[in-house]
Amino acid sequence: MKLIDVTAKFKSDDDCLDYIESMRWPNGEIGCVHCGEVGRISKITREAKGKNKRNRLYQCLACGKQFSATSGTIFNDTHLPLTKWFLAIALICEAKKGISACQLQRHLGVNYRTAWHLAHRIREAMQEGASLLTGVVEVDETYVGGKVKRKGKPYVKKEKKDVVIGLIERGGKLRLVPVADNKMSIVEPVIQKHVSPDALLQTDDSAIYHIIGKRRSGGHRVINHSSSYGIGENHSNTIENAFSLLKRGVYGTYHKVSIKHLGRYCNEFSYRFNRRGEQLSMFDVTLKNIARGKALPYTKITSPVSES
DSSP, X not given: OOHHHHHHHOOSHHHHHHHHHXXXXXXXXXXXXXXOOBSOEEXXXXXXXXXTXXXXXXXXXXXXXXXXTXXXXXXXXXXXXXXXXXXXXXXXXXXXXXXXXXXXXXXXXXXXXXXXXXXXXXXXXXXXXXXOBOSEEEEEEEEEOOOEEEOSTTOEEEOOOEEEEEEEETTSOEEEEEESOOOHHHHHHHHHHHBOTTSEEEEESOHHHHHHHHTOSSOEEEEOTTTOSEETTEEOHHXXXXXXXXXXXXXXXXXXXXXXXXXXXXXXXXXXXXXXXXHHHHHHHHHHHHHHSOOXXXXXXXXXSOOO
């Protein structure tokens, strides 16, 4: 759904609730989110006394509990109007190189903390399935962040960069996975987790891939970048293109990304890249994921404990 369609279609929270209800109960029969009862449901309309109080409630006549269309979803305890949620989803889905929290703050008229938390909750819903990549799968690593510090010539000190492993199926899905290091003991489990054993591994001539390739049944093809970037089908240009988009987004839009949250940013870029030909349906898919997803409290994403 395009941004102009979102602004035209969802002008009020009632419009948003109608849409969420149609997604949760597509056959039109409201079901209790507590006991699963269908049919014996009473509708309650009230005046909302607070920002996070829904004016449309349902009561199950079987278990006696009340619920709304947003019960059990990330939307349930939000203080933000649903219209702003829907706008934020559309903005993030349409931004090829991402959209910063500052820009969301200006567009939605909220404070920075709200915009930042909102963006991370939407990114949390942008996760791919666990299906293995097949066919020809290009694998490479790239490095994000880090700066060169010069403390007088000729001394140069480099800060450690964050490593991202990229895996892409030719004509298929992309996975971007942040890792602690580019050691073989770290890279190989990532490949085993995401790539089918029968897939043909396409890499550069790094020594770690030579060893990993010998252990795989699907075969291994190498392109030597010191002599050529590609010879026919023997290239890793597809994953390099994906890396280019990721880096432009990180450096041009976000400027700096914490290693703690890098996984969500990688999910976001992978998610959009994999649906670049499905722009109109991406809004609906993301909204469904958010409605089914678990809450992501602000305290959790700001805690000092590192996330896996």
